[in-house]
Each structure stands twice: as C-alpha cells, then as structure tokens.
Amino acid sequence: MSHPNYTVNAASGFPIITGDDERPVNNAVPAWDVAAGLYVSNGIIAAELDRRSSGKGQEITLALSDVMLATVGNLGYIAEVQATGKTRDALGNGLYGAYGQSFECADGRQVMVVVISNKHWRGLGNATGLSEKLEMIGPLLDVDLNTEGGRFEAREAIDAVVRPWFTKHTAAEAEAALAEAGVLVGGFQTFEELVNSDPRCSTENPMLTEIDQPGVGRVLASRVPLKFGGTPVADAVPAPQLGGDTNFVLADLADR
Numbered sequence: 001m002s003h004p005n006y007t008v009n010a011a012s013g014f015p016i017i018t019g020d021d022e023r024p025v026n027n028a029v030p031a032w033d034v035a036a037g038l039y040v041s042n043g044i045i046a047a048e049l050d051r052r053s054s055g056k057g058q059e060i061t062l063a064l065s066d067v068m069l070a071t072v073g074n075l076g077y078i079a080e081v082q083a084t085g086k087t088r089d090a091l092g093n094g095l096y097g098a099y100g101q102s103f104e105c106a107d108g109r110q111v112m113v114v115v116i117s118n119k120h121w122r123g124l125g126n127a128t129g130l131s132e133k134l135e136m137i138g139p140l141l142d143v144d145l146n147t148e149g150g151r152f153e154a155r156e157a158i159d160a161v162v163r164p165w166f167t168k169h170t171a172a173e174a175e176a177a178l179a180e181a182g183v184l185v186g187g188f189q190t191f192e193e194l195v196n197s198d199p200r201c202s203t204e205n206p207m208l209t210e211i212d213q214p215g216v217g218r219v220l221a222s223r224v225p226l227k228f229g230g231t232p233v234a235d236a237v238p239a240p241q242l243g244g245d246t247n248f249v250l251a252d253l254a255d256r
Contacts, residue, residue, distance in 0.1 A: 005030040005064065012068045013077060013087065020092030036067045099151035101159055102188070109171035114184040118146055123181035128165040134158065195220070213238045 006026050009015060015024035039062055047058035072078055081087065093102035093112065099121075100114040115121050125131030137145060137157045144150040151158065166174055171187050178185040194201050201220070203210060211221045221236035 005033045008032050008064050008068050011065070012072055017088055017090045019090050021090065032064050032068050032071075035071055036062060036064055039067055094155060095152075097152055098148040099155055099158060101155065103163055103166035103174070105166050105169055105171040105174050107170040110188045111166070111171050111174050111178075112186050112188065113178060115151060116148065116184065120183050121145065121151065123178070123183040124162065127177045127181035127183060128162055130161055130165060133161050137161065207233075209236055211236055211238055214241065
C-alpha cells in the first residue's frame with residue numbers, strides 16, 4: 001500500500017462534495033484504509049483458494065490510490081462525470097438523488113431523516129401532520145413527489161415546510177414519531193454517547209467483548225461482524241504494540 005489515506009482522499013473528489021460550501025472537507029473516517037484492509041483480506045482468501053487447486057502461491061500488492069479509484073468507479077462517480085461533464089454540488093447533510101436532511105430540534109440536538117420509498121414519504125407527512133402542505137409542493141414546482149428524483153429537486157421546499165416542526169419537538173420526540181410512521185431517522189451522537197449510552201456499543205451486543213490491552217487497560221473490542229451459522233466467531237485479541245512481535249497474535253488466530 002502507498003500514500004497516506006488523507007492525501008489519496010484529497011484526489012478522490014469526495015472532499016469537494018463534502019460539506020456545504022466551496023472549501024474541501026476531508027472526512028474523518030479513513031475510508032481508503034478501511035477499504036484496503038477488506039481488499040487485502042479478500043485477496044488472501046482468494047490466493048489461498050487458488051493455491052489449493054494450482055499448488056502455486058501468490059504475491060499480493062495493493063496501492064491505496066488504486067483502492068480509491070476502484071471505489072470511486074464502482075460507486076459510479078467516474079461514469080457520472082463522463083456522462084454529465086460535471087461534478088455534483090456539495091449538499092451538506094442532504095442526500096443526493098433522493099430526499100434526506102438533518103434538522104435541529106427544540107433541545108438543540110440534530111436528527112437525520114431519510115426518505116427513499118413512497119411509504120417513507122407518506123410517513124414524513126403523517127408524523128409531522130404536514131401531508132397537505134407537502135402535497136402542494138409538487139404542483140407548485142412541477143415535480144413528481146412520488147419519485148426519488150422529484151423529491152430531490154424539491155428538497156429545499158420540503159426542508160422549509162418541515163423544519164419548523166422539528167424546532168417544536170425534542171430529538172427524542174421527533175425520532176419516536178418518525179420511526180413509528182415508518183420513516184428512516186437517526187440521531188447524531190458523540191463518541192462518548194456511543195460508548196457510554198448506546199447499548200449497541202456494549203457487551204449487550206455479542207459482537208463486542210472486553211479485553212485487557214497492554215498499556216491501556218480493560219477496553220471494549222469488536223469481534224468480526226460476520227456471523228457464521230456453523231462456526232462460532234473468535235474472540236477479539238489485544239492489538240500488538242508498535243514495533244513489537246506480532247507472531248503471538250497470528251499464532252493465536254491460527255489456533256482458532
């Protein structure tokens with residue numbers, strides 16, 4: 001692998017459409033490092049399967065910039081530029097091609113709302129009590145609000161209609177009402193809230209377990225998120241110290 005994640009990300013085009021102004025914004029998630037790890041693991045499995053039939057080993061090489069290019073292409077961004085001749089605009093927290101937006105609630109917290117299907121669209125109107133006003137947007141803007149593209153075109157008008165409803169409800173109230181109506185909704189939370197308050201990030205979730213990490217102490221660590229019907233998922237193991245011996249980790253995994 002070559003090049004740090006953020007320098008590769010700068011060339012990917014994503015920072016230009018991230019945020020809501022002309023300033024490029026690098027996402028804090030090291031996406032290409034994550035994707036590269038998944039490619040490497042798949043490559044090792046593929047090489048091992050090939051060796052079983054051919055008897056030959058493989059040398060696997062992977063450039064971080066190639067991971068970026070593969071992902072940008074697989075997601076359609078390369079073809080989109082070739083077809084349209086331009087880069088899409090930055091939308092902030094808006095959802096490109098359909099309707100999605102974040103809203104600040106009465107308690108200052110924000111929630112993210114996503115409308116993909118017509119069921120979601122009806123649910124947004126039912127939950128907020130704004131169905132009639134939302135239905136007026138289509139004829140006014142000459143768009144079909146029963147399509148994802150139509151709702152995307154009308155996104156600013158939809159924002160203006162529903163935003164006051166959020167300012168009158170707490171985030172918890174908004175999430176509960178929208179979820180009950182079948183709308184995709186989720187609240188934003190800090191890492192502290194994720195770790196300290198979200199039961200998904202605890203030993204209540206079988207994917208997580210506690211380990212003793214040398215130099216750190218007792219911490220939560222994740223098992224592999226894949227679930228296999230016939231094989232128990234191995235426990236997490238402590239990460240090796242930088243510059244230390246990784247053989248004990250590999251040996252431990254081999255024993256499993």
